[in-house]
Amino acid sequence: MSGRKGISILGSTGSIGVNALDVIDRYPDRFEVIGITAWGNSTALKAQILRHRPKVACVGSEERAEKLRRDPEIKVTEILHGIEGLLEVATVADVDMVVSAIVGSSGLMPTFAAVEAGKDIALANKETLVAAGNLVMAEAYNKNVKVLPVDSEHSAIYQSLAGHRRDDVKKLILTASGGPFIRKSKEELKKVTVKDALNHPTWSMGNKITIDSATLMNKGLEVIEAKWLFDVSGDRIDVLVHPQSIIHSMVEYIDGSVVSQMGMPDMRGPIAYALSYPERLEVGTPVLDLGRIGKLTFEKPDLDRFPALGLCYEALEAGGTSPAVISAANEVAVDAFLAEKIKFVDIPVIMDRVLKAHTPVEAKTIEEVLRVDRWARDEAAQVIKKLKNEE
Ligand code: NAD
Ligand code: MG
Numbered sequence: 001m002s003g004r005k006g007i008s009i010l011g012s013t014g015s016i017g018v019n020a021l022d023v024i025d026r027y028p029d030r031f032e033v034i035g036i037t038a039w040g041n042s043t044a045l046k047a048q049i050l051r052h053r054p055k056v057a058c059v060g061s062e063e064r065a066e067k068l069r070r071d072p073e074i075k076v077t078e079i080l081h082g083i084e085g086l087l088e089v090a091t092v093a094d095v096d097m098v099v100s101a102i103v104g105s106s107g108l109m110p111t112f113a114a115v116e117a118g119k120d121i122a123l124a125n126k127e128t129l130v131a132a133g134n135l136v137m138a139e140a141y142n143k144n145v146k147v148l149p150v151d152s153e154h155s156a157i158y159q160s161l162a163g164h165r166r167d168d169v170k171k172l173i174l175t176a177s178g179g180p181f182i183r184k185s186k187e188e189l190k191k192v193t194v195k196d197a198l199n200h201p202t203w204s205m206g207n208k209i210t211i212d213s214a215t216l217m218n219k220g221l222e223v224i225e226a227k228w229l230f231d232v233s234g235d236r237i238d239v240l241v242h243p244q245s246i247i248h249s250m251v252e253y254i255d256g257s258v259v260s261q262m263g264m265p266d267m268r269g270p271i272a273y274a275l276s277y278p279e280r281l282e283v284g285t286p287v288l289d290l291g292r293i294g295k296l297t298f299e300k301p302d303l304d305r306f307p308a309l310g311l312c313y314e315a316l317e318a319g320g321t322s323p324a325v326i327s328a329a330n331e332v333a334v335d336a337f338l339a340e341k342i343k344f345v346d347i348p349v350i351m352d353r354v355l356k357a358h359t360p361v362e363a364k365t366i367e368e369v370l371r372v373d374r375w376a377r378d379e380a381a382q383v384i385k386k387l388k389n390e391e
Helices: 015-025 042-052 062-070 082-091 105-116 126-142 152-161 207-215 217-230 268-276 307-318 322-338 346-356 366-390
Strands: 005-010 031-037 056-059 078-081 097-100 120-123 147-149 169-176 237-241 247-253 258-262
Touching: 005 015, 005 082, 005 105, 015 031, 015 042, 015 097, 015 268, 031 042, 031 082, 042 056, 042 062, 056 062, 056 082, 062 078, 078 082, 082 105, 097 105, 097 268, 105 120, 105 126, 105 322, 105 366, 120 126, 120 268, 126 147, 126 217, 126 322, 126 366, 147 152, 147 217, 147 268, 152 169, 152 217, 152 247, 152 258, 152 268, 169 217, 207 217, 207 322, 207 346, 217 237, 217 307, 217 322, 217 346, 307 322, 307 346, 322 346, 322 366, 346 366
Parallel strands: 005 031, 005 097, 031 056, 056 078, 097 120, 120 147, 169 237
Antiparallel strands: 169 247, 247 258
C-alpha cells in the first residue's frame, strides 16, 4: 500500500466512532478519513466533516442531507443519505479499511457490502457477526479481507493468539466487568432504573451496549462473536467476571499456560491496534500501574441472576438463525427498557420467548438474515404487549 491508509467510519458520531477519529487525528501521516456516517446527529457530523474533510458523509434522512448540502461551510464533501448512502461510504474507492461502528443489526448490510468490496474491517459492531457470522466470515475468506476485532475482549484474544499454534488452543476465556448490577440480588434487579443501568463502572459507551453490559447480554453476544472470529465452538468459550476490566481476555493452551492481554480500560487501545495492525501506536491511553491497582479479582458469572448470557449459549447451540433472533429481540427489548416501557428483568424474558417461538434455519443470504431479524422484532413487540397484559 502506498501513502496513507484510507478509512471509512460507519457510525462516526458514536462512542467508538469518536474514539476512532481521536486515534486517526494523532497520525495524519498514516490515515486519511475518506467517509463518515451518522444517523440522527447531523450537528456532530458537520463538525467532523469540517475537521476531517472526508470525500463522502452520510446521514439518515434526505431532509438532514439537504440541510448539510446547502451549508456553505461544507465544500469538499459529498453528502449522502439512507441505506444507499451507507453502502456507498462502505465501498467507495480509496478506502482500505472500514471501521464498523454502527450499533445493532443496522450495521450488517454496510459491513457485508464493505467485505464484498474487499475492504478490510475494523469490527466493533458485534451484532453483524452474531446475526450472520457464517456469511460474513466466508465472504471475508473469499475476498481475502482481514476482519480485525475492535471489541476489547476479542482484540485481547487476537493478541494472545499471536505467535502460538492454533492447534494448541484449549479454550478462550472472555472477561466481563459484570456491569453495574453484579452485586444486586434477584429481588433488587426487579427495581433497577434506566439511570442505574446506564451507570457503567469501568467503560463509557453508547446506551445500547451499556444496557447489554448490565444484563450480561453483551458477554453473550461476545461469545457468539468469538466463535466466528476465531472458529472455536461455544463449549470452548468461557466467561469470567473480572470487575476491574484490566485483563481484557485470555487464551488457555493445552499445556495449561494461559496467555492474556492487559491494559487500562480505554477503547483507543484496541481501535488503534485494529487500525495499524501489526504495528502498535501510542495513542494516549493511561499507563497500567498494577502496583497502584493492587488487586485483580475473578468470579464465575451467575446465570440465574443474569439469564441473558445462558440464552446466548442456547442460541449458539441451536445454531442457524437463532443468534440473529436473540440479538434482534434484545434490541427491541433494550429500546423498550430505555423508553421505560418494560422492567430490566423483562429483557431476558422477551428474548427467551422469541427464541422459543423460532425454528432456526441455515440462512444462505444476508437478505434472509434480515427477514429473520424483522420477524424477531415483530415477535418481540408482540411479547412486550402480552407482558403488559399479564401485569
Ligand atoms: P453509539 O450508540 O455510541 O453510536 C452508534 C453510531 O451508529 C452513531 O454514530 C449513530 O449515529 C449510528 N447509528 C445509530 N443507529 C443507526 C442506524 N439505524 N443506521 C445507521 N447508523 C446508525 O454506539 P457505540 O457504543 O459506539 O457502539 C457501536 C458498536 O460498537 C456496537 O455494536 C457496540 O456493541 C460495539 N462496541 C462498542 C464499544 C464501546 O466501547 N462503545 C465496545 C465494544 C464494541
Ligand atoms: Mg467488549
